[in-house]
Amino acid sequence: xxxxxxxxxxxxxxxxxxxxxxxxxxxxxxxxxxxxxxxxxxxxxxxxxxxxxxxxxxxxxxxxxxxxxxxxxxxxxxxxxxxxxxxxxxxxxxxxxxxxxxxxxxxxxxxxxxxxxxxxxxxxxxxxxxxxxxxxxxxxxxxxxxxxxxxxxxxxxxxxxxxxxxxxxxxxxxxxxxxxxxxxxxxxxxxxxxxxxxxxxxxxxxxxxxxxxxxxxxxxxxxxxxxxxxxxxxxxxxxxxxxxxxxxxxxxxxxxxxxxxxxxxxxxxxxxxxxxxxxxxxxxx
Amino acid sequence: xxxxxxxxxxxxxxxxxxxxxxxxxxxxxxxxxxxxxxxxxxxxxxxxxxxxxxxxxxxxxxxxxxxxxxxxxxxxxxxxxxxxxxxxxxxxxxxxxxxxxxxxxxxxxxxxxxxxxxxxxxxxxxxxxxxxxxxxxxxxxxxxxxxxxxxxxxxxxxxxxxxxxxxxxxxxxxxxxxxxxxxxxxxxxxxxxxxxxxxxxxxxxxxxxxxxxxxxxxxxxxxxxxxxxxxxxxxxxxxxxxxxxxxxxxxxxxxxxxxxxxxxxxxxxxxxxxxxxxxxxxxxxxxxxxxxxxxxxxxxxxxxxxxxxxxxxxxxxxxxxxxxxxxxxxxxxxxxxxxxxxxxxxxxxxxxxxxxxxxxxxxxxxxxxxxxxxxxx
Numbered sequence: 001x002x003x004x005x006x007x008x009x010x011x012x013x014x015x016x017x018x019x020x021x022x023x024x025x026x027x028x029x030x031x032x033x034x035x036x037x038x039x040x041x042x043x044x045x046x047x048x049x050x051x052x053x054x055x056x057x058x059x060x061x062x063x064x065x066x067x068x069x070x071x072x073x074x075x076x077x078x079x080x081x082x083x084x085x086x087x088x089x090x091x092x093x094x095x096x097x098x099x100x101x102x103x104x105x106x107x108x109x110x111x112x113x114x115x116x117x118x119x120x121x122x123x124x125x126x127x128x129x130x131x132x133x134x135x136x137x138x139x140x141x142x143x144x145x146x147x148x149x150x151x152x153x154x155x156x157x158x159x160x161x162x163x164x165x166x167x168x169x170x171x172x173x174x175x176x177x178x179x180x181x182x183x184x185x186x187x188x189x190x191x192x193x194x195x196x197x198x199x200x201x202x203x204x205x206x207x208x209x210x211x212x213x214x215x216x217x218x219x220x221x222x223x224x225x226x227x228x229x230x231x232x233x234x235x236x237x238x239x240x241x242x243x244x245x246x247x248x249x250x251x252x253x254x255x256x257x258x259x260x261x262x263x264x265x266x267x268x269x270x271x272x273x274x275x276x277x278x279x280x281x282x283x284x285x
Numbered sequence: 286x287x288x289x290x291x292x293x294x295x296x297x298x299x300x301x302x303x304x305x306x307x308x309x310x311x312x313x314x315x316x317x318x319x320x321x322x323x324x325x326x327x328x329x330x331x332x333x334x335x336x337x338x339x340x341x342x343x344x345x346x347x348x349x350x351x352x353x354x355x356x357x358x359x360x361x362x363x364x365x366x367x368x369x370x371x372x373x374x375x376x377x378x379x380x381x382x383x384x385x386x387x388x389x390x391x392x393x394x395x396x397x398x399x400x401x402x403x404x405x406x407x408x409x410x411x412x413x414x415x416x417x418x419x420x421x422x423x424x425x426x427x428x429x430x431x432x433x434x435x436x437x438x439x440x441x442x443x444x445x446x447x448x449x450x451x452x453x454x455x456x457x458x459x460x461x462x463x464x465x466x467x468x469x470x471x472x473x474x475x476x477x478x479x480x481x482x483x484x485x486x487x488x489x490x491x492x493x494x495x496x497x498x499x500x501x502x503x504x505x506x507x508x509x510x511x512x513x514x515x516x517x518x519x520x521x522x523x524x525x526x527x528x529x530x531x532x533x534x535x536x537x538x539x540x541x542x543x544x545x546x547x548x549x550x551x552x553x554x555x556x557x558x559x560x561x562x563x564x565x566x567x568x569x570x571x572x573x574x575x576x577x578x579x580x581x582x583x584x585x586x587x588x589x590x591x592x593x594x595x596x597x598x599x600x601x602x603x604x605x606x607x608x609x610x611x612x613x614x615x616x617x618x619x620x621x622x623x624x625x626x627x628x629x630x631x632x633x634x635x636x637x638x639x640x641x642x643x644x645x646x647x648x649x650x651x652x653x654x655x656x657x658x659x660x661x662x
Contacts, residue, residue, distance in 0.1 A: 113539055
């Protein structure tokens with residue numbers, strides 16, 4: 001076959017009518033491949049700030065639909081890990097995959113959020129100058145580019161969705177109140193509501209019950225357990241009582257890597273954990 | 286089309302003072318214009334042409350204040366360089382007016398403006414071509430500030446420069462332009478700028494009717510810009526803008542690319558500033574590099590602070606009041622103005638963090654509970 005034939009062949013191949021050029025193909029809707037029952041793969045993560053190793057060869061696997069608790073002392077790397085997963089910090093080495101296909105390290109915060117990873121901060125962060133309703137409207141799962149946002153109108157389905165979330169988080173009465181006027185616990189709930197309304201696959205929740213009353217804590221526990229299954233939830237918490245009430249699997253972080261993993265009872269009888277938490281003498285006794 | 290009308294009518298609900306304010310603005314404009322054109326000069330109600338021009342100038346400043354308020358009050362970007370966009374729009378208009386002089390200049394050259402003949406230039410620099418067309422000059426008055434804002438904003442916001450660092454950069458931007466436009470080699474008349482304008486679109490710039498028309502056009506455009514901005518800021522985009530101002534990281538984690546929102550809002554604001562500059566130049570009759578001076582841009586921020594940032598009407602009222610005070614004050618005690626301005630800024634920051642509009646809201650809310658108590662008791 002001559003070179004000419006070859007190039008003709010190549011040309012035909014390029015212009016075949018039964019296929020779409022990759023750059024013209026509509027972008028694959030953010031589908032998360034969880035065929036191996038695993039939704040988050042964190043492998044060999046290293047990150048240091050000015051010589052301080054915040055993450056040290058950290059490996060973490062989270063099953064789809066699981067409710068996972070992360071515990072650990074201050075500086076164990078819990079928040080840093082969340083920062084890496086949500087795209088706020090870039091690690092020095094390692095890989096983070098969402099499902100089997102989405103490499104989170106190549107994406108920025110907005111992309112990751114649109115893939116369906118929602119995050120609640122340690123300190124409740126809501127838009128204080130806007131109403132509770134507006135806060136939820138902003139968090140809806142919609143087209144978030146500039147022009148579509150300019151011309152966006154709330155559809156009846158979206159209003160229903162917001163109403164539904166408002167009743168879940170118990171802020172129906174306060175819907176037209178400014179978020180800044182809410183109590184601390186209510187702000188925590190609003191932030192959880194903002195996550196819910198965006199319909200995420202994976203929720204990263206940093207200290208959800210800090211500053212809540214016992215009753216509010218109980219309701220939060222109920223809510224989080226009811227979310228698991230359909231969604232995957234990772235909770236960072238200091239309150240051991242709370243962790244015990246919700247957790248099936250607990251991961252203990254220590255100095256930037258995983259120290260132990262298992263059920264609450266296994267963790268509590270784990271020698272390493274006791275050593276780290278209570279000091280060496282306790283372990284020897 | 287009907288979708289567009291819907292979109293506009295929806296916005297009216299949120300800014301309930303916007304429509305009354307626009308009506309008031311236009312009514313004053315019509316009355317002042319009529320008093321100038323129809324009444325005899327010795328009538329008690331006669332408004333002099335000088336006052337009309339002064340009012341037109343104030344309205345241009347008000348538009349500039351509006352532009353600053355949109356990004357500072359609503360998006361939290363404190364730009365200390367908006368005078369640069371204003372001046373660029375002004376220069377575009379100035380270039381057009383310069384070309385309109387034609388051979389009536391001092392040196393009588395058919396094409397080259399006076400300052401080029403004076404500098405012994407043989408032909409028109411490339412960027413002066415086409416500026417004899419009004420439409421082209423107007424496109425430039427919008428495009429050049431917009432483009433500069435886009436490039437600047439894209440570089441700054443993508444690198445996540447915020448707060449005081451960004452303010453310093455905008456200040457440096459306008460200062461750099463000031464120095465550049467001072468140079469004769471730039472081809473914009475150097476130190477003296479562009480002046481000695483004769484006519485616009487064939488109308489004599491000194492005539493009363495032209496002055497009044499320019500004043501009316503300025504008022505109408507200010508009203509249009511005010512309503513459009515009100516509508517934009519009450520859409521969901523406006524909510525995202527407030528969200529960026531109050532908690533940018535949170536907004537990003539919800540899935541908004543905040544830097545893009547900031548860039549486009551910055552461009553929109555710069556375009557408004559450019560339009561204001563283009564309206565300003567024919568009314569004042571001169572544009573020179575002094576307009577780029579950093580002091581000017583800082584003054585704009587003070588207008589907005591006095592009126593109340595985060596309220597579009599507040600920015601307009603602030604600009605009008607402070608400039609009126611400036612006109613009065615500089616007539617009585619020219620050297621004292623900067624001190625007065627500084628004192629005003631300090632006082633407003635200390636006692637009226639929300640400006641005059643905030644004060645009005647406070648007084649109203651104070652009176653209302655009192656009156657409702659009376660009703661119940």
